[in-house]
Amino acid sequence: MKLSTPSGFATEVFLVEAPDRELLPEGPWTLVGDLRLREAWLAAGLPEPSHALWVSVPEEEKKLRTVIPWLEHWAGVPLHREATVVALGGGVLSDLAGLAAALYLRGVAWQVWPTTLLAMADAGLGGKTGADLAAGKNLVGAFHPPRRLVACTSFLGSLPPRHQENGRWELVKIALIQGELDWAAEMLQEGPVKIPWVERALAYKAAVVHRDPREAGERRLLNLGHTLGHALEAASGYGLLHGEAVGLGLLGSCLLAEDQGLKAFPPAFLGTMARRLAALAPLVPAWPACLPLLCRDKKARHVLGGGEEPATEIHCILPRPGEPAVQRVLAPQAWERPHARLMDLLDQEAARA
Ligand SMILES: NC(=O)c1ccc[n+]([C@@H]2O[C@H](COP(=O)([O-])OP(=O)(O)OC[C@H]3O[C@@H](n4cnc5c(N)ncnc54)[C@H](O)[C@@H]3O)[C@@H](O)[C@H]2O)c1
Incomplete structure (x- = not known):
């Protein structure tokens, strides 16, 4: 189901049960996904780009240093300006992947596929991307709204x-x-938690x-x-x-x-x-x-x-x-x-x- 959002809103919002490959970007794209979700992604029949990055990022690694290897990887592929980054994971991954998308070539498009309830209900929407500094949470970042948010509730099945x-x-x-x-x-x-609340x-x-x-x-x-x-x-x-x-x-x-x-x-x-x-x-x-x-x-x-x-x-x-x-x-x-x-x-x- 596509949620109705204000006219001109930067992000299309989809709340669906099962993942749908039709919602992936039409042009070239790459993936930064939480390793925990890889099996579920592939089991759902979703494609995996050859240069996909599957990562595990705990909250205490929500740091700028975590995204530098991702940026270097994209530059090595190389990923072009028209490419879209798909971020699959919780709020830590989506905040960092969105930040990396904002930084790479001074900004490439991205989609967020949130996989935690918190990221579906909050972190995925609104365009705030970021990382922590030693002095505090989210002290560095950029406003860079994703083009599309795809919340697939079936991914929540494995959430502790x-x-x-x-x-x-x-x-x-x-x-x-x-x-x-x-x-x-x-x-x-x-x-x-009930989906209509989300x-x-x-x-x-x-x-x-x-x-x-x-x-x-x-x-x-x-x-x-x-x-x-x-x-x-x-x-x-x-x-x-x-x-x-x-x-x-x-x-x-x-x-x-x-x-x-x-x-x-x-x-x-x-x-x-x-x-x-x-x-x-x-x-x-x-x-x-x-x-x-x-x-x-x-x-x-x-x-x-x-x-x-x-x-x-x-x-x-x-x-x-x-x-x-x-x-x-x-x-x-x-x-x-x-x-x-x-x-x-x-x-x-x-x-x-
Ligand atoms: N950008 C924003 O507007 C915004 C808003 C709220 C929160 N946030 C940020 O979100 C972060 C917290 O996000 P979170 O609560 O999603 O935590 P998280 O991203 O750390 O994910 C929680 C854990 O669940 C695992 N996981 C993710 N999806 C899973 C699934 N479907 N099944 C099993 N395991 C899964 C992850 O690997 C991780 O270990 C904080 O850093 C916070 O600052 C951002």
């Missing part, structure tokens, strides 16, 4: 349960941005990205849960998966919003979120490990105050029950209390389990 859960949080994020508490609560129930999330994200492709305003809302989330993810040494860190960041954001005087979320809703996240409690880094990472957030601004040290302000997204989330610029220290309350809530739920 932890990664199924991981993707759920980016969906909950989309509901919370819009203040859709009932939808968020439905997605927090036990049971598998469809709904993709439609919302496409509309936001179309209105604000370069994240000058409204698109920042999509960072809900990510300010604290990125800090937790990096401080945990990537022991926390991206979506898990976003889930913790979402709960932290609900608590921060309350601290900032916004309408509080119902305790039962916060309890449900905490229950789903409680098993992660041992992986959550302590506050002193998070603070320096919050100060180095990509969206941090360093402002010269009256004192000798420049003060840091970070852009925060605050969710509200029943209403769209709002944007605020706050000191990183504003997260200290929500972080402590988050830990308490997780501990309470873990003790109850």
Whole structure:
């Protein structure tokens, strides 16, 4: 099924059960695929270009150095300007392959075939490509939208349960941005993730990205849960998966919003979120490990105050029950209390389990 996207949107979006070779590029193309998916790709009868790259890239290798051999390989083939790169894999692979496509010959076309729930629901759409630097997540990258996103749900069959859960949080994020508490609560129930949720999330994200492709305003809302989330993810040494860190960041954001005087979320809703996240409690880094990472957030601004040290302000997204989330610029220290309350809530739920 082809999803309807705003007129002129850079990416065609397909959500299908089985992979369809008709959706591959018409002209010359090459593949960068996750080695784990090779068997499934070939078993589905999909073609494998002779110069395909099958790779395994863990989150901690989402680095510029990982893409240099890919670029050298393409130059050696050689791959021409009219070629399209097909990226098959999770968000790490698609962020890097999209970045490589943006860099090679100053930009060649690419398609994304996401194979994790997180990449289907979020990472594959929106044109953000990137890699991490030692100072933090996604600090280098390019806006380079894929021509086509092909989400084949049959690929999810082999995805480990932890990664199924991981993707759920980016969906909950989309509901919370819009203040859709009932939808968020439905997605927090036990049971598998439903494809119509993915469809709904993709439609919302496409509309936001179309209105604000370069994240000058409204698109920042999509960072809900990510300010604290990125800090937790990096401080945990990537022991926390991206979506898990976003889930913790979402709960932290609900608590921060309350601290900032916004309408509080119902305790039962916060309890449900905490229950789903409680098993992660041992992986959550302590506050002193998070603070320096919050100060180095990509969206941090360093402002010269009256004192000798420049003060840091970070852009925060605050969710509200029943209403769209709002944007605020706050000191990183504003997260200290929500972080402590988050830990308490997780501990309470873990003790109850
Ligand atoms: N560009 C964006 O807008 C955006 C948005 C959200 C997240 N991201 C990025 O996405 C990354 C996280 O992506 P992720 O959660 O997909 O993790 P991932 O790419 O690391 O994939 C998770 C694991 O699952 C394996 N895998 C992938 N598909 C599989 C399948 N079908 N069956 C079995 N195993 C499979 C991978 O080899 C990997 O070990 C983070 O780096 C994050 O920054 C980017």
